[in-house]
Structure formats: C-alpha cells, structure tokens
Amino acid sequence: MTANYTETKEALLQAALPHVAFDGWSDATFQAAVRDADVAPAVARAVCPRGAVDLALAYHAAGDQAMLDRLQSEDLSALRFRDRIAAAVRYRLEAIEDKEAVRRGTTLFALPTHAADGAKAIWGTADAIWTALGDTSDDVNWYTKRATLSGVYGSTVLYWLGDDSVDHQATWAFLDRRIDNVMQIEKLKAQVRENPVLSKMMAGPNKLMQTIKRPSGLGGFPGRWSGPKN
Structure with missing residues (x-):
C-alpha cells in the first residue's frame, strides 16, 4: 500500500464526513468528497x-x-479480564467523533447488498480487541470468542446510538450487563466440563470441535477445517 493511496483515501474520507449527515454514505456524498478533496475522479475510483x-x-x-492506540497507551493490568474487554469496547465507542456517521453506517450495512461488509467490519473489531488483549486460542474458541464479542459490540453500538444519558452512562451499564451475560455462558461451559456425566455426553462433539482451527493466512475471516483426527 503506497503512501499516496493512503493519503488519498484519508483525504476523501475527511472530505466526505461533512456530507454524510445529509446524504449518508451515498454516491452523492462520494461525488462531493471527490470535488471537495480535489481528487481526479479516475483516481478516486481507483482508490475507492x-x-x-x-x-x-x-x-x-x-x-x-x-x-x-488507546489500548496500547492505557495500563489495564489491574483490571479483571472481563473489565479489560469492557474497557476496549468503551474505547472503541469513545473513538467515534461523529455519531451520525455511525448511524448512517448502520443503515448502509443493514442493506442486503452490504450486510456481509458490515458483519466483517464488526468481526474485525472483535478480532482486534481479542488480539490486543493477548488471545492465543487456535481452536474453535477463536471463533466463539469473536462471535460472542461481535454480538456484544453490535448490540452496544445500537444502544449507544439512542442513548442521551449524561456521558453515555446508560450505555456503559448496558455493556456491563451484556458482558455479564457472556460470563454466565462461560461459567456454564466450565460446569459442563467439570460434571462427569455431562462431560462424557459432550466427548464426541468436543472431539469434533478440536478439528476446527483458527484462520491461517486468510486475514482472519473465515477459518479452515483440518479434518478429523484418528
């Protein structure tokens, strides 16, 4: 990726943001960004x-x-792991300077033609959080962690968009409840593993799950199937 490519896309993005509130992430916004950033239309289309x-x-x-960047600058060592996850989600939302741009984005990615892009973007956020927090899983847990956090993040964003409480305190309380729900699931999974009867019942499915590996060289989405072990 060349610096010129990066700089051109950034110039187009910054030029587009003032128009998004009025025209959404639409072709009208893109054309206005091309004009305002003084980028040749052919170059703009090559970049985007x-x-x-x-x-x-x-x-x-x-x-x-x-x-x-904020996760790297903050010291989270004193926090419980569930609180580190909550902090990362909060940092992600606090990084947003234009709520209307996100609102228009949720509308765009709710369209069937762009739903896959939206899902991949949220998955990417969840993956970035888990990776930054040191996740080393390489089996089915790699997927379940990111799928669960994607659900937490996505629902929290929707709540945040409608939250008018002071300093978004209602959103942070909502986030804590969602993470508590996830922790209850993890607690249940641990109880199943520790139960002699249930653990035997799950032996077959667990063996099958062990054949699922994290992605390798595919940009984190999707993964691969290694086949059953003898």
Whole structure:
C-alpha cells in the first residue's frame, strides 16, 4: 500500500464526513468528497472502487485503529479480564467523533447488498480487541470468542446510538450487563466440563470441535477445517 493511496483515501474520507449527515454514505456524498478533496475522479475510483461504501469501511477501520492506540497507551493490568474487554469496547465507542456517521453506517450495512461488509467490519473489531488483549486460542474458541464479542459490540453500538444519558452512562451499564451475560455462558461451559456425566455426553462433539482451527493466512475471516483426527 503506497503512501499516496493512503493519503488519498484519508483525504476523501475527511472530505466526505461533512456530507454524510445529509446524504449518508451515498454516491452523492462520494461525488462531493471527490470535488471537495480535489481528487481526479479516475483516481478516486481507483482508490475507492465502491465509492462511499469503501469510505464507510475506512471510517470504521480508523475507529478500530484509534481504539488500539488507546489500548496500547492505557495500563489495564489491574483490571479483571472481563473489565479489560469492557474497557476496549468503551474505547472503541469513545473513538467515534461523529455519531451520525455511525448511524448512517448502520443503515448502509443493514442493506442486503452490504450486510456481509458490515458483519466483517464488526468481526474485525472483535478480532482486534481479542488480539490486543493477548488471545492465543487456535481452536474453535477463536471463533466463539469473536462471535460472542461481535454480538456484544453490535448490540452496544445500537444502544449507544439512542442513548442521551449524561456521558453515555446508560450505555456503559448496558455493556456491563451484556458482558455479564457472556460470563454466565462461560461459567456454564466450565460446569459442563467439570460434571462427569455431562462431560462424557459432550466427548464426541468436543472431539469434533478440536478439528476446527483458527484462520491461517486468510486475514482472519473465515477459518479452515483440518479434518478429523484418528
């Protein structure tokens, strides 16, 4: 990726943001960004083949990077692991400077034609959080952790969009409840493993699950199937 490519996309993104509140992540916004950033239309299309959709994804990726930068600068060592996850999600939301841009993004990625892009973006956020917090799982847990956190993050974003409480305190309380729900699931899984009867019942499914491995060289999405072990 060349610096010129990165700089051009960033210029287009910054030029687009003032228009998003009025026209959403639409072709009208993209055309206005091309004009305002003084970028040749052919160059703009080379950088963003899908126009505003690519800019919306770039905006999401920028938020992920801001979250990662903050995670690196904060000392979370004194926190419980569930609180580190909550902090990461909170940092991700606090990195957003334009709530309307996110609101318009949820509308865009709710469309059937772009739903896969939206799901992949949220999965990428969950993956970035788990990786930053030191996750080393390489089996089915790699997927379940990210799938669960994707659900937590996605539902929290929707709640946050409608939250008008002071300093978004209602959102942080909602986030804590969602993470508590997840921890209850993990507690139940541990109880199943410790129960002699249930653990025997799950022996077959668990053996099958052990054949599922984390992605390898595929950008984290999707994974691969290694086949049953003899």
